[in-house]
Amino acid sequence: MFYRHDIGKDGLVSFQDLEICGSRVAQLQQRVSQANTPEKMLFFFKKLWNRHYQPADLDSDGRVALEEYLTYNDFFWPDRKLELELMGSLFDAIDLNGDGQISWEEYAIYLRALEIEENIAQHAFSKLDLDGDGQIARQEYAKYLYEYHFGNDPEAIGNWFYGSY
Numbered sequence: 001m002f003y004r005h006d007i008g009k010d011g012l013v014s015f016q017d018l019e020i021c022g023s024r025v026a027q028l029q030q031r032v033s034q035a036n037t038p039e040k041m042l043f044f045f046k047k048l049w050n051r052h053y054q055p056a057d058l059d060s061d062g063r064v065a066l067e068e069y070l071t072y073n074d075f076f077w078p079d080r081k082l083e084l085e086l087m088g089s090l091f092d093a094i095d096l097n098g099d100g101q102i103s104w105e106e107y108a109i110y111l112r113a114l115e116i117e118e119n120i121a122q123h124a125f126s127k128l129d130l131d132g133d134g135q136i137a138r139q140e141y142a143k144y145l146y147e148y149h150f151g152n153d154p155e156a157i158g159n160w161f162y163g164s165y
């Protein structure tokens with residue numbers, strides 16, 4: 001995740017990097033669907049910074065180095081309720097037509113904007129779509145959250161949500 005958010009590829013993630021990620025996704029979404037409001041995606045990335053990056057900025061220079069990120073995450077035990085709320089806002093931001101399901105098209109837009117290769121995205125999607133009906137339902141997503149954020153298995157299916165590590 002860190003590498004995908006490091007826009008300048010300088011080994012540092014700043015709030016601006018996350019803003020750029022958010023607006024890239026929102027722009028791509030808007031090109032495809034007018035139903036979406038870009039604020040949702042920007043809102044998610046803002047919250048992501050506040051919860052996962054800003055607290056990791058140990059020397060308070062406004063940028064998070066990989067080392068800071070890893071150090072922080074070694075000791076960080078996520079608050080389940082806050083995480084669910086954060087990830088719920090990502091689900092809503094990806095679900096363009098608001099039907100409570102993430103379709104392949106909706107998912108692909110999100111990962112394409114983060115420059116994740118299509119074949120990796122496809123593999124990830126098929127892992128997340130537990131019942132194979134071509135949609136990631138809220139319940140499937142909840143299972144992902146449980147295994148990715150609260151489980152100890154590094155091979156957990158949820159690692160696929162981001163398409164890579």
Ligand SMILES: [Ca+2]
Nearest residue numbers: 057061063064
């Ligand atoms: Ca720093």
Ligand SMILES: [Ca+2]
Nearest residue numbers: 095097099101
């Ligand atoms: Ca949908």
Ligand SMILES: [Ca+2]
Nearest residue numbers: 129131133135
């Ligand atoms: Ca499904």
